[in-house]
Amino acid sequence: MIAIDLLAAVLPHKEPPEEPQRGICCVSGAETQTIARKYAILSSFTSHDVLRAPLSDRVGISAWRVLANTAPNKDAAKRDSRPLQQSHWICDGKTIEYLDRKDLRRKVIVGPEMDIWAGYATTSYKKHGSLLAPVNTNDRQVWLWETRVVDCSDREQVAETWRRLRDAQDAGIHRPIIEALDISPGYIPKVGWRVWRDFEKWARPRWLSPLYQFLTYLLPSKEELKALQAEDPEPEPTKNICQLPQNEQLQF
Numbered sequence: 322m323i324a325i326d327l328l329a330a331v332l333p334h335k336e337p338p339e340e341p342q343r344g345i346c347c348v349s350g351a352e353t354q355t356i357a358r359k360y361a362i363l364s365s366f367t368s369h370d371v372l373r374a375p376l377s378d379r380v381g382i383s384a385w386r387v388l389a390n391t392a393p394n395k396d397a398a399k400r401d402s403r404p405l406q407q408s409h410w411i412c413d414g415k416t417i418e419y420l421d422r423k424d425l426r427r428k429v430i431v432g433p434e435m436d437i438w439a440g441y442a443t444t445s446y447k448k449h450g451s452l453l454a455p456v457n458t459n460d461r462q463v464w465l466w467e468t469r470v471v472d473c474s475d476r477e478q479v480a481e482t483w484r485r486l487r488d489a490q491d492a493g494i495h496r497p498i499i500e501a502l503d504i505s506p507g508y509i510p511k512v513g514w515r516v517w518r519d520f521e522k523w524a525r526p527r528w529l530s531p532l533y534q535f536l537t538y539l540l541p542s543k544e545e546l547k548a549l550q551a552e553d554p555e556p557e558p559t560k561n562i563c564q565l566p567q568n569e570q571l572q573f
Contacts, residue, residue: 323349324439324454327414328405329383332390337382346381347374348388348452355379361388371452387451405451411440426539429473430483432462442466444538464535471531482527482536489520490540500537502528 325348337356344355347362350373361380369375380388391401404410409420411428413435420428425442433440437458441450444467454465462473473479489499493512498504502524509517527533541549 322437322456324412324441324451324456325349325381325384325387327412327437327439327456328387328390328417328451330414331412331417332386335386337385341382342379344379345374345377346379346384347372347377348384349381350374351381353381353383355381356385361385368448368452388449405441406443406449407446409440409442410450411435411438413438422539423545429464429535429539430479432473432476433457440464442535442538466531466535466538469531469535471535473532473535479532479536482532485520485523486533486536486540489524490546492516492520494520496537496540496542499524499540500534 338360339356341354341356343352345351346353346355347358356379358378358380361384387405390403390405392404394400394402404419409422409425411418411420411433413433414437418424428440435457437456439451439454439456441454442464443450448467450465450467453468453470455463455470457463460474462476464471464473486499490496494504494517498508502521504512504517524533
């Protein structure tokens with residue numbers, strides 16, 4: 322099973338533009354009912370390496386429904402949107418949920434409660450995550466972030482990394498600094514030399530890993546942090562939104 326199968330099961334039924342014929346689907350590589358590839362994959366498509374049968378000129382009906390899926394734009398004057406490319410999403414073959422960044426953060430940190438699922442996170446809003454998103458079963462929790470596969474199955478590692486990143490934020494280390502692990506000498510006194518030294522020592526072996534980069538992307542924005550501070554201007558020093566207590570609901 323691939324992500325295409327899960328997504329096709331929940332998308333609205335749509336009649337194909339031509340009579341299907343048996344053939345090899347360029348996306349899945351499987352022999353199935355197909356139509357001409359041009360209806361799903363345009364000539365501008367260049368990521369042929371993600372196709373399992375790139376030389377086939379046919380595409381399966383399920384793959385066509387997913388890749389050609391559109392939704393009416395809220396602005397009637399604009400062309401239809403492509404929600405599977407323009408949103409974060411998670412799908413279990415029964416429902417598909419389009420996520421904003423806060424929803425995505427919660428799914429990643431808490432973990433989806435699904436037996437089988439595929440999930441995609443995007444920053445460019447242009448790519449077909451359905452072509453690469455891995456299918457998860459049991460305790461496996463692997464997300465596709467653009468074209469990077471991020472394994473979040475080790476829940477203790479996810480929790481610890483998230484806590485460290487949020488502690489760094491609370492100490493005044495901004496997200497761009499955390500992401501690049503590069504700080505100007507003039508800014509170090511605002512954070513504190515020992516604070517920066519300890520964080521940099523922990524982060525240096527990890528900062529290029531998919532998990533570190535993905536969780537850094539999910540960190541709260543300046544606006545979210547301001548809102549949190551307004552709600553709780555004097556948080557307890559040992560308890561912040563990055564901690565994952567077993568018996569308490571997560572705060573984001």
